[in-house]
Amino acid sequence: MQLLKVCELFAGVGGFRLGLESTGHYEVVWSNQWEPSTKAQHASKVYGARFGTENHSNTNIEEVPTSEIPDHDILVGGFPCQDYSVATTLKNSKGLIGKKGVLWWSIHRILAEKENKPKYLFLENVDRLLKSPSEQRGRDFAIMLRSLSNLGYAVEWRVINAAEYGMPQRRRRIFFLAYHRSSAVFEALEKSSPSDWVLTNGIISSAFPLESDAENTRNFELGRDLVSLSKNFNAGKGPSPFLNSGICVNGKVFTSKTKPCFDGHKAVLGDVLQNGSADPSLYIDADSLPKWEYLKGSKKETRKTRTGFEYSYSEGSMVFPDALDQPSRTIITGEGGKSPSRFKHVVQTSKGLRRLSPIELERLNMFPDNHTKLDGISDAKRAFFMGNALVVGVVEKIGAALFQKIEVLEKQLQS
Structure with missing residues (x-):
């Protein structure tokens, strides 16, 4: 199988690139890093020094036309945690306008406008994403899941503490993978039992094993209209319905509280x-x-x-x-x-x-x-930089598991 072509957004100093390219299965074909609060673009300079400046953009991603971004197999990035509420909809704007400056909508815009959409997404954020904002717990993540579902993607997510899998830092982050409906992974996920995918059959669970039984689970469906979802999701101010693991397929959510399973070497x-x-x-x-x-x-x-x-x-x-x-x-x-x-x-x-x-x-x-x-x-x-970075080892293990899953499923299709 050929190398998967990667578009790396919000690249920082290249943590995603280091993790993915270390597997030998990925090639970054375009990257973007732009820091809005400073004239000196230090992170972008480090990125260019380590990986070269060819096909690296140091421009506000909101100002980069989608046509300038080459086609790619997988879009990755650790995007900023912001207010993801939906401002309005317009018939002539592909149905959606988020607040200006909220960079999630730059990802959405690229996915919506790309004729050859990336088959896979690999994204990272702080774990409070599952519980924000405080007045509508879980609303922001619900908007993301529904907007990706509307674009034809299924999603699986997990909150991972790197130290619980033997890595030297207690760093808790949410990682989520998305699969376009044209991919073999989407089809496999759609056919799978939700609990089996989350606990054993999924890509994240193969990289980071879980205990066999989930403590509790929830099932619910997200309404299609993003404006209504933005205004009404969990408006009763209860706890977020999203637990630390889950999937969303065609707007239907399965989420469970899971525990890590690891008995290897533990770095300190x-x-x-x-x-x-x-x-x-x-x-x-x-x-x-x-x-x-x-x-x-x-x-x-x-x-x-x-x-x-x-x-x-x-x-x-x-x-x-x-x-x-x-x-x-x-x-x-x-x-x-x-x-x-x-x-x-x-x-x-x-x-x-x-x-x-x-x-x-x-x-x-x-x-x-x-x-x-x-x-x-x-x-x-x-x-x-390191305060903003992710743990490279987490990306490497998920990236390797994703490639292996794609390879197995595509071989099954060919046989």
């Missing part, structure tokens, strides 16, 4: 450390240590707003320093810089307490060492 924070070679600037000096201890510690105190209003504030303590015999906490975008912080990682070494290096942060996301090292890119910016 200590495995990624640059023992003896970390930069001296990472070490915490005695003068700033009390501030670190205060921020990491428990608190119960009276605070005052700028307007003079007093209120009670309390929070629990954090492990300080971070445990080396456990997977790390989730990297955040503010991980870099010397200033004391409650959320930055601090490790105890033979030379004292220190923050994590850019290389160690890359290793926690399973990137190659110094992937983000480039002239003009600060260590704080490199940390920011």
Whole structure:
């Protein structure tokens, strides 16, 4: 079987590309990375330095005509988590206009306008997507599933914590695959028992096995009209009906609460450390240590707003320093810089307490060492990249399982 051609959107510094191309089954034919909040396009520069600038776009995806995007087999990307509500519909606009600046609709626009639609989608987001917005829990994900269904795609999803499958960071994200009705995978999913697909037969379950029994399941159908769905889905303000695993076929949703099943090697924070070679600037000096201890510690105190209003504030303590015999906490975008912080990682070494290096942060996301090292890119910016990145190992395993499933099904069709 030939390599699958990939279009990578919201590419960042190339986590999807690293994961997919490491399988030997995928080839990125076009990519886009554009950061709206800065003139200096640091992530795009790193991407171009690592993979080349040919067929790489550093333009706002909303302004890129679909005609400029080459045909591809699979569209991938970790798109921003935003408000996905539907603004209006127009008869002459393919039935849909989402809010300007909401980049989900750029994906939708490409899928709607492509004559040769990609057969597969592979997308990633924060797991709160299943529960947003707070006033209509689950509405945003319902809009995505229904809009993809209207475009001819079936979807399977799973919330995956990388550490629960042996990877060195506790990073919980939702990954979802979509299959166009012209694909053999769509046909197989449509014919399968929903619970069997989610638990054993599906692509994500083959990459990341589950315990055999789901704790609970739900079935419901999404109305076809996106405007009505946007206004009315779960308007009663109850909990989201979407659980951590599920599928949606022809607007019909099956979702279940599942548990991971893994008995392999479990990587921990200590495995990624640059023992003896970390930069001296990472070490915490005695003068700033009390501030670190205060921020990491428990608190119960009276605070005052700028307007003079007093209120009670309390929070629990954090492990300080971070445990080396456990997977790390989730990297955040503010991980870099010397200033004391409650959320930055601090490790105890033979030379004292220190923050994590850019290389160690890359290793926690399973990137190659110094992937983000480039002239003009600060260590704080490199940390920011990793706070935004995904765990490459998750993409690699799902990508390999997807290719294998496609290969098996296509061979069955030919025989």
